Amino acid sequence: MGDDGSRLAVITGAGSGIGRATAVELANQNIHVVAAGRRVAALEETAALASGTVTCVPADVSTVEGRRDIAAACADRKLDYLVHAAAISPASLLTDDDAGAVLEETMRINLDSLFHLTVLLAPALSDGGRVLFVGSNSARKPRRGGAAYCVSKAAGHMLYLCLKQEFADQGILMTSAIPSPVYTAIVKHHIAADPAVFPDGADYARQLRDGEMIAPETVGVFYRWLLTG
Numbered sequence: 001m002g003d004d005g006s007r008l009a010v011i012t013g014a015g016s017g018i019g020r021a022t023a024v025e026l027a028n029q030n031i032h033v034v035a036a037g038r039r040v041a042a043l044e045e046t047a048a049l050a051s052g053t054v055t056c057v058p059a060d061v062s063t064v065e066g067r068r069d070i071a072a073a074c075a076d077r078k079l080d081y082l083v084h085a086a087a088i089s090p091a092s093l094l095t096d097d098d099a100g101a102v103l104e105e106t107m108r109i110n111l112d113s114l115f116h117l118t119v120l121l122a123p124a125l126s127d128g129g130r131v132l133f134v135g136s137n138s139a140r141k142p143r144r145g146g147a148a149y150c151v152s153k154a155a156g157h158m159l160y161l162c163l164k165q166e167f168a169d170q171g172i173l174m175t176s177a178i179p180s181p182v183y184t185a186i187v188k189h190h191i192a193a194d195p196a197v198f199p200d201g202a203d204y205a206r207q208l209r210d211g212e213m214i215a216p217e218t219v220g221v222f223y224r225w226l227l228t229g
Helices: 017-027 040-049 064-073 099-125 147-170 185-192 201-209 216-228
Strands: 008-011 032-037 054-058 081-084 130-134 173-177
Touching (some): 008 017, 032 040, 040 054, 054 064, 064 099, 081 099, 099 130, 099 147, 130 147, 130 216, 147 173, 173 216
Parallel strands (some): 008 032, 008 081, 032 054, 130 173
């Protein structure tokens, strides 16, 4: 495929962090990016950072309406890339009164949306489309105060493996990559969290202090290479 702007990418969570960095990298390669996220202003900031075409789609990937809006923005075009970067990671204990609601919301965004959006966009992705799932070490490491995120990422990894098997015969290539540790809004939130709720925040703070945190822009460069190389 050439670099004439004919390629199309959908990126969720494009308003910040890894999603934003990947959107900018792909758009700078003259790939038309459909940037999806819940905050209009943040998406517009992403578009302003890119030299190529970015279509901002305010959408909640955890809802049917949000996913339909994303699909509509593709306008029945062939879709070359889908990047699942949207995620939340609340610092919350399983004994909290709202633990059930926190878990359900996290699973809707971090897990359910992966399945529903991939299946919805599969016809446009068929015959060479590539899907990238943003993985996490938390899929294998239990964290106090991070159960909802850990469980959603563990389930998301298995979902990715199953989707990869079932959609291979449609020519859809799927992969998952774990960038860690990356200095994103999620990590900032965890550093600021109550240590009694999320004690791993102290380790994140040490990694940041020692220069061990990866910038989202570095991950964006890697993801662009992974998708287009």
